[in-house]
Amino acid sequence: MLGTILIIVLVLMLLGALPTWPHSRSWGYYPSGGLGLVVVVVIILLLMGRL
DSSP, rough: HHHHHHHHHHHHHHHHTSSTTTGGOOOGTTHHHHHHHHHHHHHHHHTTOOO
């Protein structure tokens, strides 16, 4: 249950950090790339049963 909530929150953060929004155009791809990496790590941990 906690893993599912964590995935949902991380995906929403990833969508919020995309540089297509007016408030984040100057950020570049760094925030979405970092959050994407965190999402991938959490998904791998969920699939391995460690989270």
